[in-house]
Amino acid sequence: LIQWLEPKANWRASPVGPSLVAPGVLAEIPLNPRPIARVKTFLRLAWLANPLAYIAINTVIPTIPALAKRLELSPKFAGFFCSAWLFARTVAFLVLWLWPGWHYRFRWLAGAYLAMLACFTLMLAASDLWLLVTAQIFFGAAIGLIYYSSLYYSMDVGEAKGEHGGIHEAAIGVGNFIGPALGAAALHFFPEQRNSGMWTVSGLLLLGFFALVAVRSRSRVRV
Numbered sequence: 001l002i003q004w005l006e007p008k009a010n011w012r013a014s015p016v017g018p019s020l021v022a023p024g025v026l027a028e029i030p031l032n033p034r035p036i037a038r039v040k041t042f043l044r045l046a047w048l049a050n051p052l053a054y055i056a057i058n059t060v061i062p063t064i065p066a067l068a069k070r071l072e073l074s075p076k077f078a079g080f081f082c083s084a085w086l087f088a089r090t091v092a093f094l095v096l097w098l099w100p101g102w103h104y105r106f107r108w109l110a111g112a113y114l115a116m117l118a119c120f121t122l123m124l125a126a127s128d129l130w131l132l133v134t135a136q137i138f139f140g141a142a143i144g145l146i147y148y149s150s151l152y153y154s155m156d157v158g159e160a161k162g163e164h165g166g167i168h169e170a171a172i173g174v175g176n177f178i179g180p181a182l183g184a185a186a187l188h189f190f191p192e193q194r195n196s197g198m199w200t201v202s203g204l205l206l207l208g209f210f211a212l213v214a215v216r217s218r219s220r221v222r223v
Contacts, residue, residue: 037219039156042106042109043153045216046146046152047150049150049208049212050172051174051178053113056139056201059180059183059201060139063198070127071126071127071129073129081129081132082136084133084140085143088136090140091141092141092144092145092148093148096145103152108145109145112145113209115138115139115141117202117209120139122135125198182200
């Protein structure tokens with residue numbers, strides 16, 4: 001989906017014919033000083049990572065009642081302890097807004113993705129309350145960086161900001177659909193395996209990491 005939408009966004013951003021924007025206005029528009037190959041690579045990386053992050057999110061959310069039952073949490077405490085990742089994500093948004101050191105740094109995106117994958121598995125397999133909360137904190141921070149990366153690079157690359165923003169939201173929609181669908185399919189075909197949904201989604205997320213590395217390797221730029 002992303003591969004199909006990206007060329008259309010670039011085509012709409014580069015109409016044939018003279019520009020309708022005055023030269024003085026163009027001179028005031030700040031340009032991205034980084035090599036175009038580098039910024040496009042990070043845009044693709046973020047667009048790949050973000051829907052996978054939402055696959056993880058939408059697999060975790062339906063399992064919260066089962067987690068609460070396993071840990072013997074009341075509805076009140078389940079709502080409090082099982083939403084720690086949302087607070088962590090909010091704090092991550094604030095930190096990433098104030099600190100630009102993560103911009104165009106592959107190690108930050110890759111590290112966040114691996115943290116998300118590890119914490120996703122820990123959260124769903126946790127048998128201890130504080131392990132669950134700790135995993136949620138790192139999960140929320142990782143999700144925050146991945147989401148912020150997709151949104152930031154969509155707005156920072158080229159002039160097609162509206163189209164890029166649309167692809168960013170479309171990628172989230174893909175993740176919202178695939179996460180629950182994949183988990184439900186795994187439980188349908190392997191009902192005797194209680195954790196089949198978790199391991200299926202974990203496997204998909206791991207393949208997603210290899211895809212990130214492959215995109216970076218094919219870019220031929222140091223990122």
